[in-house]
Amino acid sequence: MSKCDTIILLCFCFSCPYKIVFSLNVSKMSLVLRRTYLKAKNNLLSSSNGNNSLPSPLLTFAPRMVSDDKSGNNPHFSSSTILIENGFNVQELPVIIKRLKNLSDIDDKPNEEQSTSGHDSQNYQLIQEEFKQCLDLRDVFSLLSKCTKITPNIALGAIERIYDIEKNPSTLFLDSKTMNINLAKGAILDKLLKVVLKTEDTQTILNILNTMSSFMDPYKYKFHDELLLRVIDNKLSIEQLCEFTTFLISNKSDVKYSDSIDKLWVGFVAREHEIDETNIVQVFDILNGLKVSKRIILTLLEQKLCDLWSKIKVPVMQDIMSTFVQEKYLSVQSFGVVGSWLCANIHALDEDSLLDIISKLTRLKYTDDQIEKAVEKYMKLKGSRIESHVLVVGILNFCMQFQICNEIILNACSDYLLRNWQIVPPSFYKSVIYPYGYLYFEPVNGSVFWNLIDKxxxxxxxxxxxxxxxxxxxxxxxxxxxxASLVSRMLSPEYLSKVNNAEVMKRFCLIDTAMTLQCDKYMGPLLPKDQWPKPISQDFRIRNILEKIMESLVLAAGGEDKLSIAVSVPYLPSDETYLLDVMLHPAGLGSSTVNWKSKSVRNENIAILIHLPDHYCSNNEHLIGPQVMKKTHLKILGMKVVSLKYSLLSQFYTSFNKAGLKEYLTEKINNAEPCT
Structure with a gap:
């Protein structure tokens, strides 16, 4: 049997007198469920040889005959669940099962909606105008009696006019004839509603369901049930399915509506071929209201996004990404598609669109080479014409989030600041200045740029x-x-008296120490030393890898008595900057016996720093500013410095390459960077 064949599966259940027929088009993943009432239970028992599962390369459907509608109050359908296997994933989903009175009704009816009378639709406005001339219920019913055939639109026009008359009591006359008409009104309305329900125009029913008229509220359940039947019969388009789902989600406080939301997945799967580059966003929009069926709809959308991305316009992709943010969505496959789309459409983005997309990617914590390439291309071509400082801030926040040290992007942003610094509010200064030092990037116009920053x-x-x-x-x-002048103002007693944030004071101490060590013109230290320093905690990843490579590290150091772990430099602030992951020293001289102030022992001790992946820029080669400053300070303090890559150490350990690990450690220690 080919994948395009339609498979009919008959499943029997002894617990209830029903037969289920599953019609599955494997290539389209379309599923139509039918449930047929059997008049004789004995016939069911005598023919219960059907299968209970359907193997498929894509999906396996295994029905569970557990009806949620045990009371049988709804004569048209009941509820059940079905197990779906997609690869290694198995999921139980709710389904609606249509009840049929005769076995002959199993034959599929055409799925496509028959078009409504064009003449009737075009003249709906005329019908409304005609009914508006009716002053009371008697006029409405008189006009109805003159119609040779009451079409759904005529019935709807009559219902709307009856509602308008009911809202205006002054139009009601209490003569005997009118009282008789009022008594017959309920029966007439029921007949009119039945006419509307028979319309082939599903959109008319959706419009009624969405109306805010309180007059229609008692009848909305009937329209809801009719739409469910049409979902089973595959008569709703993708747009109509989304509209129906949106209505159910917005009214989910009603149990009847909330119970139906996750049963509509069948319609989406059956109509997946209708999802295109325009309406795909409507399907994404309903995800926030789905629960158990969300995963299967997401799987469908991921595949369609891969197929359609090259045709998707900018506003549609922005809305899709809004859904990603709202749903806290994580899919490398879909995000990769966004990267390809951005790279291909970067020329079509204006400043607001780029800002929106970059901000959403930042919130989603995702980037890749294509996204960086796209932003680089934009800044290269349009950077000199950027007007919005908010866009520049958004791009620099993006670079900070992912530690992207891209020369073209950062130079374009620095050029913007040189041209437009007067219009940048002070609240944005940190966002446009901090990335350059943190990413350890020197702009091409460095001296001019830094002088402007100081100013x-x-x-x-x-x-x-x-x-x-x-x-x-x-x-x-x-x-x-x-x-120096800026730091002196910051650390003045008048300014410090206004600072009551412990984290800020900790940074001030680090600034004071750094300026004292690095700047000859600085008249410091200006702050008193911390008499009760807090212990500095070593990163658990570093502790873990040190435990694993300790044997090789001891061999490279020349003995266990020649190294110490997690050494804090005394007399300096309690900051990670002054924490040595490993310290190599002469045998027997631990970190507590080292004379840190002696200038005669320079280059005698070695500080080994293990750099985690987040200690590097995105290229995994370029250390970020805080790590560069750490190495600089340790060299000033008279120590040699060795930088080890955490990723390489892990690679050596996991591959059981002890010889390679020892060689790597020995080579790095022998070529340690000397003190300055």
């Missing part, structure tokens, strides 16, 4: 909060810029 920070000093000011000052120190 801005001094001129706007009183308008910048202490937290932002401390971070920007550290950023300058990371890159080798020493704003």
């Amino acid at each position: 801005i920070l001094n001129e706007k000093f009183d308008k910048i909060c202490s937290s932002d000011l401390s971070l920007m000052t550290l950023s300058l120190i990371y890159i080798g810029q020493y704003p």
Whole structure:
């Protein structure tokens, strides 16, 4: 049997007198469920030889005959569940099963909707105008009696006019004839509603369901049930399925509606071929209201996104990404498609669109080479014409989030700041200044850029909060810029008296120490030393890898008595900057006996630093500013420095390559960077 064949599966259940027929088009993943009432239970028992599962390369459907509608109050359908296997994933999903009175009704009816009378649809406005001339119920019913055939649109027009008359009591006359008409009104309305329900125009029923008329509220359950039947018969388009689902989600406080939401997945799977580059966003929009059926709809959407991405327009992709953010969605496959789309459509984005997409990618914590390439292309072609400082801030936040040290992007942003620094509010200064030091990037116009930064920070000093000011000052120190006058103002008693944040004070201490060590013109230290330093905790990943490679490390060091783990440099702030992952020293001289202030023992001790992946920029080669400053300070303190890559150490360990690990450690220790 080919994949395109339609498979009919008959399943029998002894617990209830029904037969289920599953019609599955494997290539389209379309599923139509039928449930037929058997008049004689004995016939069921005598013919119960059907299978209970359907193997398929794509999906396996295994029905469970557990009806949720045990009361049988609904004569048209009942509820059950079905097991679906997709690869290694098995999921139980709710389904609606249509009840048929005769076995002959099993034959599929055409799925496509018959078009409604064009003449009737075009003249619906005329029908409404005609009914508006009716002053009371008697006029409405008189007009109905003149119709040779009451079409759904005529019935709907009559219902709307009856509702309008009911809202205006002044139009009601209490003569005997009118009272008789009022008594017959209920029966007439029921007949009119039945006419509307028979319409082939599903959109008309959806419009009624979405109406805010309180007059129609008692009848909405009937329209809801009719739409469910049409979902089973595959008569709703993708747009109509989305509209119906949206209605159910917005009214999920009603149990009847909330119970139906996750049963509509069958319609989406059956109509998946209708999902295109325009309406795919409507399907994404309903995800927030789905529960058990969300996974199967997501699987479907992921595949369609892969097929359609090259045709998707900018606004549609923005809306899809909004859904990703709202759902906290994580899919490398779908995000990779977004990267390909952005790279192909970057020329079509204006500033607002790019900002929106970049901000959403930042919130989703995703980037790849194609996304970076797209942003680089935009900045290269349009960077000199950017007007919005918010876009520049968004791009720099993106670079910070993923530690992207891209020369073209960062240079374009620095050029923008040089041209437009007057229009950038002080609250955005940190976002446009801090990335350069943190990423250890020197702009092509370096001296001009840093002089401007120093000028801005001094001129706007009183308008910048202490937290932002401390971070920007550290950023300058990371890159080798020493704003002595700015630091003196920051660490003045008058300014410090206004700071009550412990984290900011910790940064101030680090700034004071860094300036004292690195800047000859700095008249420091200006802050008192911490008499009760707190212990610094070593990163658990570093502790873990050290335990695993300790044997090789001891061999490379020349003995266990020649190394110490997690050594903090005394007399300096309690900061990770002054924590040595491993310290190599002469035998018997532990970290507690080292004379840290002696200048005669320079280059005698070796500080080994294990750099985690987040210690590097995205290229995994370029150390970030804080790590560069750490190495600089340790060299100033008279120590040799060895940098080891955590990723390489892990690779040696997991591959059981002890010889390679020992060679790597020995080579790095022998070529340690000397002190300055």
